[in-house]
Amino acid sequence: MTSQAITIRGLTKAFGRNAVLRGVDLDLPAGQVTVLMGANGAGKSTLVKVLCGVHAADAGEIRLDGRAFAPAGPAAALRSGVVTVHQNINDGVVPDLDVASNLLLDSLAEGGGLFLNRRRMRAEAGKIAAAIGLELDMARPVAGLSLADRQLVAIARAMAHRPRLLILDEPTSSLSLTEAQRLFALIDRLRGEGVAILYISHRMSDIRRLADRIVSMRDGQVSGLFETVPLDYSGAVRAMLGHEITEVDIAIPVPGAVMLEARGLRLKPEARAFDLTLRRNEVVAITGLVGSGKSALAAALFGLEAPVAGEMRLDGRDYRPRRPAEAVAEGVFLAAKDRLINAVVPGFDIQQNLTLPFTPRHAGPLGLIRRAAERAAAERAIAAMGVVCQGPRDGILTLSGGNQQKVVVGRWMAEASRLLILDEPFQGVDIQARRDIGRRIRDSAAERATLVLCAEIDEALEVADRILVMSEHTLVGDHRNENIDLARLMTEVSGAADRTKEPA
Amino acid sequence: QDAPAPFDNPGDVNIALVRYLSTGDFFQAYLSGVEKQAAALGVNLQVFDSRQDAALQADMVDQAIALGVDGIIIQHGLTESMKEAAQRAVDAGIKVVAFDVNVENAAIPQVEQSDAALAQLALDQAIADNGAEWVAGFVHVAGIAPLDRRAAVWEEVKAANPGINEVAMFGTLDNPIANSVANQARSVLSANPNIQVMFAPYDEFAKGVKIAVDEAGMSGQVSIYSADISTADIQLMREEGSAWKATAATNPAVVGEVSVRSLALLLAGENPGASVIVPPTLITQAMLNELDIKNMEELGAKLPAFAHADVAMAPWMTLPPR
């Protein structure tokens, strides 16, 4: 038996009447990676926030190295060696400060000299960044970094801490394969140094790569513990869901008429031009590394940014949207990635979030909103997407991440479209929800063309009829999702990555 | 007649006007009086506006000293902040006059529009019109020197006439003043519907009270007495059945002219006296109606006492054209 760095007994936490943690018992041994699995809303992030001092537990006890541990705040938790990388990247970095300050943010908080020593700060920050292979100008403001780099900055800072317990809440949700790999190597090293690691993820590939033991969580309680090698992954999934996971079985339908036809599309001046054809009743996934240009393609199709060159035709007519409103009017919808930044309206309830793009359709003369119609539409969408909530008038932020994701994807499926673009629709959702959303996408696809952008190949395989590969802002592969040559697909994905790492 | 030095060559004479208050008709009219008299004398005028910043006003005196002006008119301000600055100017050999601010300096003549006389004239008229027994409302904001001086007279008159019963005192300088005072006066009138006389010794106050009296439909019952005057005030006083019965005022333009002339006397080596008082005029509603006076210019034309004050005069001085 390894020593138990952290023992948690009978932990409870409720928000108002919502009992989120209902007696959690959990041990986190030193030198091991404990993977915490759980459906969206199971309470994983809440558990994390109790451990790192953001929330106080209602009852129960936590012991760190045998001593009672009840941090008064994040600073206290950090001092005790409990270091956290939060799920929400907005919780990790300070956009207006430079990279160096961000990397040293917690040491700035801790104390030390009064005056800053710029040169020493840069050197120290450089070392921290180098440990995770992050090559950035230390004087650059974080606001200009890509999401992946921001995520890496937050991770690097946590890693530099020599923690007792390291908590990573979905750290790879916006990382590319290579970056994730570097993270895994670092985790391996810390594990070797005897750090207890709590790793939360919905990605089976991460879990398979890292887990020493798996704890499944369901409805605020631990529902399964798996420590014997080989780990029982399907048992863990069963324990977290309470039932067997439904298998996906892609039956590729006969595609209909051409819906979108792009010729000679060039997304960047230096990128190669490519063609793209999307048909009615066809679900096409585009996969590729983070930064390979998937979102740039979405931006071009949705009128956010004009392509450098190329012609587009939609349903047989010229299509050149200049702004999202025009794209929406033409029936081209985009569910953007990074929901908290690009999709969630925090001041709104679920219903208002669901109907946001289509308020004109729920409004009568003078623009007066017809409440009944709006509510009915919201309830339909909630049922169709399987959003777990008390009612349509609950605030969006009371939902767990996965359910928020269902809302912001569901928003665009409530109305008929010609082309539906879904950018990372599975970001942060649990495996069951992923299947649910995927099925919903496929079931409703008959009358439109559907384009799904996802960096995870697994996700593409689960949803698409056809998988395209994007690299360096151009399409480099086209596969029918039937006995796919995965090896070739992987080379197409990463081959380009070896040649150039695109500056963010 | 030949002007004495330095007015034999007036183009070389530079004077400065250093102002504390500038926003409003009174101050604008005062400025125009200063400008006209300066032009009539042919001297150069530099205007410094401190926008009610007393510290800045003191600095501006220093600035005027540094610019090497020959004379300075200090218009309003605080005794405490201006006293030393004024002394510095005097020490630098510059002639100084002060309007409506006591800089406690024997070398500096003080031009005054005599707030006490203003208030007394208006209150005498109120007693003449209404007898010595009435229910009164008083509009006042403490801490503003001229208003405080007018309030002192009010206290004296009240003490001398025990029949005057002050039931409400209110006032505010929130901008626009007339609108804010109107709001207050409405409340006061509904709480004290028996008020007969409103003493509002500042025309912005009187305007506000007049609006409130009209809105409350009490014009027949309440009489307003005030101080100061402007074209807009004349219009209001002459409205059909106006409650605004009388005001006591000096012509601000005349005060401006007198200020310049007092300074000119000093510069010419003559002595205007320690205190130059511009006498106020009582202006009643009846007077305005009889003479059919529509604006300040007609007021000046038809009430000569208002158009020109025969103070600080010298035979060699050119007066502004009328």
Added chain:
Amino acid sequence: MKSLSLTELAIRYGFLLLMAGLIVVFSVLRPAFLSPQSGVFILQSVAITGILALGVTATLVVDGFDLSIGAVATSAMMLSAYVMVIWEMGAVPAVLLCLGMGALVGLVNGLLIVKMRVPDLLATLGMMFLLVGLQRIPTQGNSISTGMMLPGGQAAEGSFAPEFLMLGRHRIDFILPDLVPLSVVVLIVIALLTWAFLELTRHGRVMYAIGSNAQAAGLAGINVAGYRILAYVISGVMASIGGILLAARLGRGDVASGNNLLLDSVAAALIGFAVLGAAKPNAFGTAIGALFVGILLQGLTMLNAPYYTQDFIKGAVLVVALVFTFALSGRVGRARR
């Protein structure tokens, strides 16, 4: 309907209760406080700030802020006086020109903020100074009233059109004859329209979305720039309506700074956050906020409280009411997020 806990009740209705308590106290001390005239008068005294505050609310909804409203109102006052007294035109052109001026200023504010990316506080502060100066240039700092001397030497012949003055002075029969001034009717109509616009129409909905997450709103196909400009135009037009009413009440173009109008209407809009526990800008709350200040000042004036104790009590009540709402609600309001 969910049943509410005591705290929730306190948050929702605490502020309204406080207001009711004030009314009771004032009525006991001064029975005249409860008369219909007194009620109408309170409304009249807050009509102008209330209208301005509703305009500010529109900009607060899109997460903006308009510091220029006071200056727009006084500019409208000067402009209407200029049009009627000096150009000798009628009430209709005066009103139209003022509304046009307000819309134009709002448009410029909006373009500065949206297209030129100048932060809202900065752009509208600059506009404020600019207007405060500009409105005084045509008359060289003089107020405008009938009979004033023109630079040419003759007296201005024009005068305020009677229909224009009616806007500020005419009273319509309601319960008692000649009870309700037109300005109160204007306030009520504008408050209802603003409320309906913000709460009931898709445009209002979209503006709240922009205020909460402009990026997400833009990606939902909403014309974010257009709506933000619209909010400033609304604010400018409302401020000019306030200025028109002010001119109609005063009957002249007064060279006033408008700073107090600004502060009072911002106070009303911000107090609105606390009404019904909204914790966000909202038209109903703004109207109640304006009314609250009106009631407080009316009552205190009736009690002969000098102006400085009125300020003090206004501030103290404000702070207490807000602490009550926000501390209890545990929600962080959205004033600046």
Added chain:
Amino acid sequence: MKSLSLTELAIRYGFLLLMAGLIVVFSVLRPAFLSPQSGVFILQSVAITGILALGVTATLVVDGFDLSIGAVATSAMMLSAYVMVIWEMGAVPAVLLCLGMGALVGLVNGLLIVKMRVPDLLATLGMMFLLVGLQRIPTQGNSISTGMMLPGGQAAEGSFAPEFLMLGRHRIDFILPDLVPLSVVVLIVIALLTWAFLELTRHGRVMYAIGSNAQAAGLAGINVAGYRILAYVISGVMASIGGILLAARLGRGDVASGNNLLLDSVAAALIGFAVLGAAKPNAFGTAIGALFVGILLQGLTMLNAPYYTQDFIKGAVLVVALVFTFALSGRVGRARR
């Protein structure tokens, strides 16, 4: 060092160039503008607003806002006068009590905002009204000066201590004898300290972190509540220093002075956004912003421009300078994010 493009140069130095241009124009038109006295005068004229603006900057840095600074300054002025004239105490207790009062008001503001979750604009607006009233209650709205009548009937015997008055009036020899007033020295010292605190110390860095993303800062172990309260305390103390200087210059507790302090210092702090293309609150920019306004007004006064054209030009130059900076930089400033 990277070489900068023309646009970048324009963004960085455009504002400073504009200022230099103004100085050249004014100097050509009025050679006296360039004298040391004139320079000192400009500094002195902006000393008090500059100090207040630096305090506001501290709250802007943590994404807050302090509307109560003007009222704190005038309260400090009244308090110091009260202490010396009515309680007949010396300069040291007067200064200490004022600083303590400023710190206390800042603390209360901070607690309201941080602990009671009242939005900053609301809390400080309430505090503003409260102080405006409170400061007049002890003297029933009267100004405080030596010899004033006390409620008891006798005259106040105390007077402003000479050492206190020196703070506003003493001039030290520099280049010319008796050139630089102490208040200018105070301004320069405070500006340097604020700049060093915000730019060079870890506390300043941490405050910027809070302003940029308070949530992330808190999760990194920063005492967000503590620093935000600190910012309001700094702001309160700075405002009270401004009030002390004002009292020392006036030599009396004047109820009518200090009306424009709030807007002028907010303007200076906001103009600071445009300096060196910072697009965020910063001490250097704030100091330059205050100086800019001082130069503009001094130059226009020397050119005999009436007060209203000064307002107009101040507004116009502000708008143009800001459009220039923000439109070119393409960055959205952080005024309200």
